[in-house]
Amino acid sequence: MTDDGAADTSGGSSPGDTGTGATTGDPLLAVEDLEKHYPITRGILRREVGRVRAVDGVSFELREGETLALVGESGSGKTTTALSVLGMETPTGGTVSFDGDPVSELSGESLREFRRRAQLIVQDPNDAFNPRTTVGEAVAEPLVVHGMDDADRRERIVTDLFERVGLSAADADRYPHEFSGGEKQRLAIARALTVDPDLIVADEPTSALDARVRSDVLGLLADIRDRFGVSILLVSHDIDTVRRFCDRIAVMYLGEIVEKGRAEGVLSAPEHPYTRVLLDSVPDLTPGEQTFARPLTDSVPDPSDPPDGCRFHTRCPAVIAPVDADLSRETWRRLAAFRFAVETGDLPGVVEDPDERVDAERVRAVFDLPDRIPDEAADSAVSDAVAALARGEVDGARQSLADTLGTVCEREAPSDTSVDGRTVRCHRHDPAVETDPLE
Amino acid sequence: MSDPLLAVEGLRTHVDAERGTIRAVDGVDFAVERGETVCLVGESGSGKSVTCESLTGIVPQPPARIVDGTVRFDGTDLLTATESRLRSVRGDGIAHVFQNPQRALDPVYPVGDQVVETMTIHRDVSGDAARERAVELLDDVGISRPRERFDEYPHELSGGMAQRVALAVALAADPDLLIADEPTTSVDVTVQARLLELLSDLTDDGTGLLWVTHDLRVVAAVADRVLVMYGGTIVERGSVESVFDAPGHPYTGALFDSYRESTAAGQRTAREDVPTDGCRFRVECPHAVADCAGGEQPPFRPVDEADGNRASCVYYGPGYDADQILADADGVAGGDDD
Numbered sequence: 001m002t003d004d005g006a007a008d009t010s011g012g013s014s015p016g017d018t019g020t021g022a023t024t025g026d027p028l029l030a031v032e033d034l035e036k037h038y039p040i041t042r043g044i045l046r047r048e049v050g051r052v053r054a055v056d057g058v059s060f061e062l063r064e065g066e067t068l069a070l071v072g073e074s075g076s077g078k079t080t081t082a083l084s085v086l087g088m089e090t091p092t093g094g095t096v097s098f099d100g101d102p103v104s105e106l107s108g109e110s111l112r113e114f115r116r117r118a119q120l121i122v123q124d125p126n127d128a129f130n131p132r133t134t135v136g137e138a139v140a141e142p143l144v145v146h147g148m149d150d151a152d153r154r155e156r157i158v159t160d161l162f163e164r165v166g167l168s169a170a171d172a173d174r175y176p177h178e179f180s181g182g183e184k185q186r187l188a189i190a191r192a193l194t195v196d197p198d199l200i201v202a203d204e205p206t207s208a209l210d211a212r213v214r215s216d217v218l219g220l221l222a223d224i225r226d227r228f229g230v231s232i233l234l235v236s237h238d239i240d241t242v243r244r245f246c247d248r249i250a251v252m253y254l255g256e257i258v259e260k261g262r263a264e265g266v267l268s269a270p271e272h273p274y275t276r277v278l279l280d281s282v283p284d285l286t287p288g289e290q291t292f293a294r295p296l297t298d299s300v301p302d303p304s305d306p307p308d309g310c311r312f313h314t315r316c317p318a319v320i321a322p323v324d325a326d327l328s329r330e331t332w333r334r335l336a337a338f339r340f341a342v343e344t345g346d347l348p349g350v351v352e353d354p355d356e357r358v359d360a361e362r363v364r365a366v367f368d369l370p371d372r373i374p375d376e377a378a379d380s381a382v383s384d385a386v387a388a389l390a391r392g393e394v395d396g397a398r399q400s401l402a403d404t405l406g407t408v409c410e411r412e413a414p415s416d417t418s419v420d421g422r423t424v425r426c427h428r429h430d431p432a433v434e435t436d437p438l439e
Numbered sequence: 440m441s442d443p444l445l446a447v448e449g450l451r452t453h454v455d456a457e458r459g460t461i462r463a464v465d466g467v468d469f470a471v472e473r474g475e476t477v478c479l480v481g482e483s484g485s486g487k488s489v490t491c492e493s494l495t496g497i498v499p500q501p502p503a504r505i506v507d508g509t510v511r512f513d514g515t516d517l518l519t520a521t522e523s524r525l526r527s528v529r530g531d532g533i534a535h536v537f538q539n540p541q542r543a544l545d546p547v548y549p550v551g552d553q554v555v556e557t558m559t560i561h562r563d564v565s566g567d568a569a570r571e572r573a574v575e576l577l578d579d580v581g582i583s584r585p586r587e588r589f590d591e592y593p594h595e596l597s598g599g600m601a602q603r604v605a606l607a608v609a610l611a612a613d614p615d616l617l618i619a620d621e622p623t624t625s626v627d628v629t630v631q632a633r634l635l636e637l638l639s640d641l642t643d644d645g646t647g648l649l650w651v652t653h654d655l656r657v658v659a660a661v662a663d664r665v666l667v668m669y670g671g672t673i674v675e676r677g678s679v680e681s682v683f684d685a686p687g688h689p690y691t692g693a694l695f696d697s698y699r700e701s702t703a704a705g706q707r708t709a710r711e712d713v714p715t716d717g718c719r720f721r722v723e724c725p726h727a728v729a730d731c732a733g734g735e736q737p738p739f740r741p742v743d744e745a746d747g748n749r750a751s752c753v754y755y756g757p758g759y760d761a762d763q764i765l766a767d768a769d770g771v772a773g774g775d776d777d
Contacts, residue, residue: 073627074598180709181483210482210653213707215697237627240698281632283660285698287679290660292632298581341583349578349585 027061028099028198028231029085034058035093036080040304052304054080056255057094062199065229069242069263071278072252075303081252082201082235086118098199116146119192123204125184128191129176136162136172139191146195161190165220182213189220196228203235218245239282243267251275254303254311261422271424273318293317296337297346310427313409314340320407320427326375335378338367339401342385342394360386377404408433442514443470444647445494445533445616450508452486452493455501462715463489463503465671466736471616476639476648478658478679480694481668484710487651490668491618495529513615531561534614538621540605544593550604551577551589554611561612576607581633599630606637617641620651635660655698659683665748667691670710670719672736677748687742687750689764690720718752726754726764 036055039048055077062068070078083089085096087103096103098114106114119142122128129138139161140154148154159169165186176184185205192200202221206214222245225232236242242249242263250260251272259272270276280293295315301307307314319340321332341347348366363386364371373379381404388396408427417429427433452464464486471477479487492498494510494517510517512532517525529535537543545553554573559565564572570589577585580603593601602622609617619638623631639661642648650661658665662679667688675688686692708722714732718724721731730753731737740755742748742765754761 073629180707182707211655211694211697212482216707239628244699278628281628283632283635283656285656285659285683287659287662287683290635292636293629295629298629298633299583346583348583349574 026100027063029062029233030097031061031081031085031094032059032097033094034081034084034091034096036077036084036089037092050304053255053306054303055084055091056306058250058252058255058257059094060250060257060260062231062233064198064231065225066248067225067232067234067246069234069236069246069249070252071236071239071242071249073237073278073300075254075300076252077255077303078235078252079203082203082233083120085233086120086201087114088120112146116142116195117197118199118201119195119197121185121188121192121200121202121205124208125181125188126176128188129184131176134173134175135179135187138176139172139187139194142191142195157194158190161193164193164224165190166216180213182209182216185209185213185217186220189217189224193224197230199231199233200224201233201235204237205234206241207236207238214241221245239267239279251278254301254306256311256425257423258312258425259422261420265420265422271419271422271429272312272426273316273428274312277315277317296333296340297344299344299346301344307410309408309410309412310414310425313407314344316409318428319409322404322406325378327373327378331370331373334368334370335373335382335405336407338369338382338385339405341367342389342397342401345394347394360390363389381405442511444473444513445471445649446509446511447490447494448509448511450490450493450510451506452489452498452503453506454489454503456711458711461711462671464493465715465719467508467668467671467673469666469673469676471647471649473615473645473647474642475663476642476650476661477664477666478662479649479651479666479668480653480655480658482653484670485668486671487668488620491535491620491649491651494618495533495535496525497529497535527561530557530612530614532614533616533618534609534612536602536605536609536617536619536622538624540598540601541593543605543608544601546593549590549592550596551585554604554607557608557611573607573611576611577604580604580607580610580637582607599626599634602626602630602634603637606634610641614646616647616649618649618651621653622650623657624652624654631657655683655694667694670713672719673751674718674720674736675742675748675750676739677742681743681748685743685748685765687748687755687761687765688720688752689724689726691750692764693723728753 034055035057038052038054040050040052041047042049058081060068070081072078080089084091098118101110103114129135136158140158143154143157158172162169162171167183167186179187206217209217218241221232224230234246246263248261249263249266250257251274252258253274259266259270259275266275267279270279277293277295283290294317296317296319297315301314310316313319317333319336321327325332327335369382373382381400384400385397388400414425414427414430416423416425419429447470448468450464450467451462454461454463467490469477479490481487489498489503493505496517505518508518512528515524515528517528535543544550551573554576555569558569558572574585574589577588582588582600582603593604596604623634626634635657638648652658658679665677665679665682666673667675667690669690675682675686675691682691686695712722713719714721717733718731718737721727737751737753737756739749739751742750742755752764753759754764
């Protein structure tokens with residue numbers, strides 16, 4: 001629901017005002033190094049034993065009339081980022097500035113003003129409405145909260161908004177259950193618009209909707225953005241939505257932005273290996289046998305204990321080989337897949353049975369490892385690891401692989417590098433990092 | 440030619456609702472062959488899930504009533520079969536996988552035991568052998584460390600893992616037909632990719648797959664044949680290539696459009712306002728004419744080539760110019776974004 005702080009006793013800003021607006025050049029929203037960590041506590045004293053780093057140093061800007069998509073899988077921190085922008089989650093670090101002012105320092109009248117100018121639309125429109133309130137009252141509610149006492153004027157605004165989102169004024173007296181999901185989402189948009197916002201944060205606004213209704217709702221949002229210059233921060237996992245609707249895109253993985261830039265560029269020529277995996281996992285609209293991206297390991301690591309270095313390295317098909325490696329690209333990929341499966345415990349059944357002696361040959365077969373690797377150090381490390389696994393010693397296997405098959409991707413965290421007006425956080429794009437010996 | 444694995448004819452399932460009876464499934468015919476993947480495509484309320492759940496009688500009755508039709512599975516008419524016969528078909532012959540995997544899993548039993556249970560009910564296997572086979576199955580569906588995971592409970596698994604377990608349970612009895620209702624809709628795309636690969640491989644050994652989805656990208660990835668549903672009826676049918684190449688029914692065209700452009704916010708018909716005669720789509724159809732109303736749904740006629748996709752639309756009949764529809768409903772095959 002739209003959190004407008006219902007307890008506010010409002011002197012009221014006039015909802016007719018458009019606000020000061022962002023001057024051209026300055027972003028409306030500037031997020032810098034945003035961090036949201038959740039403590040993991042244990043015992044009756046709630047001793048902190050760890051931290052879930054849901055959002056870990058995220059920066060982006062949003063200009064007037066612009067749409068930015070936050071894209072990523074579950075656990076990437078995209079929703080937490082969006083809610084932190086609105087102050088609905090309290091960041092543990094970094095700053096969110098709205099129209100030049102840090103949101104965390106707002107209070108009283110200026111906080112109320114921020115809550116009017118920045119509105120939220122949630123994924124499930126059923127969560128946004130009280131079943132016992134008519135939708136007309138629900139849509140007018142932000143006006144009341146923000147101090148508009150004139151009932152006639154409220155009604156005029158609501159009537160106008162109903163028509164603008166493709167419903168009729170007569171619908172105002174009906175109750176939420178009488179509307180379909182798509183209509184409810186349009187009502188949620190109408191409600192967000194009552195107070196004439198400058199920013200709409202939309203958290204998966206169309207993922208509960210059918211394709212044609214999704215298309216309708218997106219059309220409506222685009223129309224509002226273009227006509228009123230509203231900025232939209234869209235949280236989405238749907239590539240079709242992002243492609244069609246967004247100017248820029250920020251791809252998130254385990255609490256970090258790994259790539260951001262103009263949507264059309266990122267979607268047509270992704271630079272970060274994670275963006276590529278994400279896009280190559282979406283089925284093509286052309287029928288036929290399809291090949292999907294193959295990350296090295298399937299499991300997304302635990303956000304309370306993200307991998308060192310580049311957080312994607314345990315799954316990255318483009319992970320950089322050791323400097324002195326004498327391997328083919330394909331052999332390295334298999335070795336890396338083997339190594340990180342052992343490292344993360346993402347192991348198939350065959351290497352998990354400590355009671356029976358596991359046949360080293362079967363281990364090699366399961367991981368598609370060559371019988372002999374030309375690089376002698378790699379060959380003996382793999383043989384040792386396979387033998388250790390056969391004895392049920394996963395830690396031993398982990399150690400012997402880590403000693404020989406180390407990569408810069410796990411040793412050093414990559415920094416943001418600018419590539420063709422785009423920001424990519426990957427060692428492959430950092431000129432300061434040793435280049436891949438296999439290139 | 441031998442009988443298809445599954446043959447559905449004239450299926451009608453009505454659902455009694457507050458404001459009258461909804462004809463959720465209203466005269467549906469289709470077949471699934473061994474080793475074939477048939478996709479049932481439609482929006483919520485189109486009747487695709489009720490169709491699937493009517494086949495094995497798992498649709499809640501009441502409020503649903505299966506009022507007409509035959510469902511022949513491997514020689515047996517399921518609609519007239521006894522409850523004990525149906526029970527043996529469910530699981531052994533036909534297994535279901537749902538959008539929400541928790542629906543198929545029992546929260547108070549370890550996941551491995553649930554795989555073993557399905558296996559021992561339907562197959563002559565027990566004890567250590569069943570346990571070993573269950574570990575193998577969990578391994579096959581991509582559960583890492585299956586021995587360790589064997590003793591975990593459903594709530595300890597991520598959504599993607601739970602869906603894999605649900606799939607292992609469904610496959611435990613080695614069904615001839617798997618009915619998958621939006622099995623990848625609530626998982627992330629990287630997990631979806633793995634599930635699509637897994638399920639596509641399933642048909643290699645002759646298992647038939649009836650796959651319900653609203654996602655045309657999933658259809659393109661898995662389907663051999665496509666059935667497009669609207670308002671309880673099938674409106675278009677054909678091979679996946681023919682339907683994607685030249686979607687013939689105006690509704691199918693609108694579905695494809697919604698992947699490419701933001702449409703103007705049009706009025707969508709509420710389920711209870713969908714007509715119950717003639718073409719069900721006519722209220723929303725920009726091409727609707729007087730002939731669309733009344734009687735049975737329009738007969739299926741070829742859209743393009745005689746052996747290609749067929750649409751239930753009057754424009755493909757005598758006296759109409761189908762080019763008017765095809766002109767604004769280009770296919771997407773070959774013209775994709777990547």
